[in-house]
Amino acid sequence: MSLGLGVAQLVAPNAVRRISGVDDSPTSRAVVPLVGARELVHAAGLLTSRRKGAWAWTRVMGDAMDLTALGVAISHRAGQRRRRLLGVTGAIVGITAVDLLTAVQATRSTATSGRGGPMELTATTTVRIPAPEVYTFWRDLQNLPTFMAHLEEVRTTGDRTSHWTAGAPFGQNVEWDAEIVDEAAGERIAWRSTGDADVPNAGTVRFVPAPDGVSTEVHVVLTYDIPGGPVGKAVAKYFGEEPHQQLDDDLRRLKQVLETGEVVRSDGAPWGKRARKEFPQRPAQPLSDDELAKGADA
Amino acid sequence: MRANTWAGRNKVEVRDVPDPKLLNRRDAIVRITSTAICGSDLHLVDGYVPTMQDGDVMGHEFMGEVVEVGSDVPGDRLRVGDRVVVPFPIACGACGACAAELYSCCENTNPNAGIAEKMFGHPVAGIFGYSHLTGGFAGGQAQYARVPFADVGPLKIESDLTDEQVLFLSDILPTGYMGAEMCDIQPSDVVAVWGAGPVGQFAMDSARVLGAAEVIAIDKEPYRLEMAERAGHTPVNFDEVDVRSRLLELTGGRGPDKCIDAVGLEATHGSAHIAAFDRVKQAVRSESDRPHALRQAILSCRSGGVVSVIGVYGGLVDKFPAGAWMNRALTLRTGQCHVQRYMEPLLRRIEAGEIDPTRIITHTLPLDEAERGFELFKNKQDNCEKVVLKP
Ligand SMILES: [Zn+2]
Ligand SMILES: [Zn+2]
Numbered sequence: 001m002s003l004g005l006g007v008a009q010l011v012a013p014n015a016v017r018r019i020s021g022v023d024d025s026p027t028s029r030a031v032v033p034l035v036g037a038r039e040l041v042h043a044a045g046l047l048t049s050r051r052k053g054a055w056a057w058t059r060v061m062g063d064a065m066d067l068t069a070l071g072v073a074i075s076h077r078a079g080q081r082r083r084r085l086l087g088v089t090g091a092i093v094g095i096t097a098v099d100l101l102t103a104v105q106a107t108r109s110t111a112t113s114g115r116g117g118p119m120e121l122t123a124t125t126t127v128r129i130p131a132p133e134v135y136t137f138w139r140d141l142q143n144l145p146t147f148m149a150h151l152e153e154v155r156t157t158g159d160r161t162s163h164w165t166a167g168a169p170f171g172q173n174v175e176w177d178a179e180i181v182d183e184a185a186g187e188r189i190a191w192r193s194t195g196d197a198d199v200p201n202a203g204t205v206r207f208v209p210a211p212d213g214v215s216t217e218v219h220v221v222l223t224y225d226i227p228g229g230p231v232g233k234a235v236a237k238y239f240g241e242e243p244h245q246q247l248d249d250d251l252r253r254l255k256q257v258l259e260t261g262e263v264v265r266s267d268g269a270p271w272g273k274r275a276r277k278e279f280p281q282r283p284a285q286p287l288s289d290d291e292l293a294k295g296a297d298a
Numbered sequence: 299m300r301a302n303t304w305a306g307r308n309k310v311e312v313r314d315v316p317d318p319k320l321l322n323r324r325d326a327i328v329r330i331t332s333t334a335i336c337g338s339d340l341h342l343v344d345g346y347v348p349t350m351q352d353g354d355v356m357g358h359e360f361m362g363e364v365v366e367v368g369s370d371v372p373g374d375r376l377r378v379g380d381r382v383v384v385p386f387p388i389a390c391g392a393c394g395a396c397a398a399e400l401y402s403c404c405e406n407t408n409p410n411a412g413i414a415e416k417m418f419g420h421p422v423a424g425i426f427g428y429s430h431l432t433g434g435f436a437g438g439q440a441q442y443a444r445v446p447f448a449d450v451g452p453l454k455i456e457s458d459l460t461d462e463q464v465l466f467l468s469d470i471l472p473t474g475y476m477g478a479e480m481c482d483i484q485p486s487d488v489v490a491v492w493g494a495g496p497v498g499q500f501a502m503d504s505a506r507v508l509g510a511a512e513v514i515a516i517d518k519e520p521y522r523l524e525m526a527e528r529a530g531h532t533p534v535n536f537d538e539v540d541v542r543s544r545l546l547e548l549t550g551g552r553g554p555d556k557c558i559d560a561v562g563l564e565a566t567h568g569s570a571h572i573a574a575f576d577r578v579k580q581a582v583r584s585e586s587d588r589p590h591a592l593r594q595a596i597l598s599c600r601s602g603g604v605v606s607v608i609g610v611y612g613g614l615v616d617k618f619p620a621g622a623w624m625n626r627a628l629t630l631r632t633g634q635c636h637v638q639r640y641m642e643p644l645l646r647r648i649e650a651g652e653i654d655p656t657r658i659i660t661h662t663l664p665l666d667e668a669e670r671g672f673e674l675f676k677n678k679q680d681n682c683e684k685v686v687l688k689p
Binding site for chain 1: 303317318319321322351354355390392394397405408410412424427433
């Protein structure tokens with residue numbers, strides 16, 4: 001919604017000033033487009049940032065600025081203009097309340113997931129492939145890094161045992177051994193880390209036939225026991241911002257790989273699962289040979 | 299290669315950019331012979347659609363010759379040398395949406411699905427040259443384009459029809475047609491179409507082809523209304539008459555049986571106080587679109603009629619006439635066009651001479667003059683209806 005106001009203030013500053021009753025002041029001519037630009041920054045921040053708490057608070061501060069400016073304007077106006085200003089002020093008081101609530105909630109959820117201790121993530125997707133095939137793909141654990149962003153490599157070391165390596169976001173590469181603790185062919189796989197893993201973790205994936213008779217619902221539950229210390233901090237930081245988004249994106253890529261054969265790439269996001277974030281992207285124009293050769297890390 | 303790029307709000311610029319390369323195994327590279335400027339390109343240029351970046355290659359209506367194919371494109375589907383029209387939604391052909399022929403809702407082709415999901419609840423398909431919200435795919439206002447899922451989307455043209463006859467199969471002709479098809483037209487139907495831009499014109503032609511008794515064109519630009527009139531439709535100029543009264547007069551007081559909104563979020567008409575109200579709503583952040591045409595269509599439609607929406611909306615609207623919709627048993631249908639579903643049947647209608655897509659072309663320019671093309675189209679200068687660019 002920031003977008004709507006921001007666009008209006010930038011595209012039609014005069015109309016906005018007239019409607020809100022401040023069209024008689026030269027200051028408002030400069031201030032209204034600036035406020036519009038600020039709204040666009042907020043909208044972009046909220047849409048693209050994984051740190052919504054901070055962005056939500058900047059909105060609350062912006063609202064406070066609006067209210068102050070309107071208060072000053074009201075005390076200098078009378079009649080029709082004053083009535084229009086009062087109407088707009090009423091609306092902004094309401095919006096401020098909503099923004100405040102959002103900011104408080106966003107901050108609260110960041111705080112709880114940022115601490116150490118166990119963290120559980122769930123996500124689900126529907127893949128248009130029969131359950132036994134999805135199961136077979138997942139049961140070959142070496143396939144997991146093709147769609148899970150933070151996994152570098154999974155090497156199977158026995159029928160039920162494997163060695164996992166996770167990449168840079170965990171700080172230094174983090175490695176651990178894992179074992180499958182429970183499975184039902186075509187239906188379910190459960191695993192957990194073994195030994196003294198830096199980040200003890202466990203997961204379950206269930207493959208449930210969808211009502212259409214063709215597709216499979218994939219339900220994933222992951223738990224991480226986040227320790228203290230620098231590794232714990234790095235893990236908490238990585239997962240603390242938008243953990244569910246990470247897992248949702250992983251499952252989206254699983255669906256792409258199973259349904260279309262590979263991770264879908266665009267010119268703006270050409271690196272498949274190696275892209276750490278959706279934004280900022282490179283422009284949507286073809287890559288030069290150089291950029292293509294250097295890859296995502298360049 | 300040369301390509302028309304977004305260069306900031308209200309600014310496009312033809313620049314040198316790298317040639318496209320295959321990124322996925324089902325990609326093809328197409329050398330573009332004809333491309334067009336679409337009404338929705340204006341929303342991108344205006345900054346109404348968020349997530350554009352400096353350097354984004356624009357354009358989602360294009361056709362040309364295949365010059366390279368990826369290793370997983372079956373030879374019986376597409377080969378180097380084939381002449382193809384490329385549909386604007388990128389569809390994988392394998393997901394649940396594609397299986398239901400809802401190609402513009404493809405679940406796999408938007409690499410930025412996470413962001414689209416926040417805007418729309420569920421993500422939508424990737425689209426060429428149409429912001430990073432729809433995937434960040436380079437567009438077709440260029441000499442070459444990379445076409446993902448080349449084995450699913452592109453339509454081969456094997457007859458000797460001209461580019462001008464088949465180019466609009468990529469977007470505006472199927473879009474207009476879908477608008478009419480969603481109306482479930484009966485032989486006695488009077489169909490009113492809001493907006494006589496390119497999509498509106500094709501919605502009118504399609505309503506006629508599907509058997510409507512009469513088609514009414516609503517716009518304010520005399521040249522657009524004349525264009526519709528020449529094609530046999532009844533013009534209504536909303537700058538000169540009250541639309542609802544005129545529609546009642548034309549339909550014996552019933553209202554049009556079927557209404558098509560081919561305008562979308564940038565409508566500028568509607569009564570003065572509603573327009574002012576919308577601006578205030580935008581100003582206090584509770585509305586991002588201006589649904590004049592949609593409101594008027596719902597209020598004008600006869601009871602039990604269908605309102606079909608093919609005009610582009612991006613965000614939230616307020617003062618939606620839910621009372622009229624519910625109490626008068628209206629059906630509301632909409633969607634970004636599922637182009638892949640309509641290309642072949644419409645190609646046959648073009649071959650049979652039932653539809654003449656060339657009638658709306660007013661300007662043909664070299665690609666290097668894209669900027670002027672946008673100016674002409676945006677400001678409706680020189681009676682501009684549709685601009686075709688030649689790379
Ligand atoms: Zn278009
Ligand atoms: Zn699909």
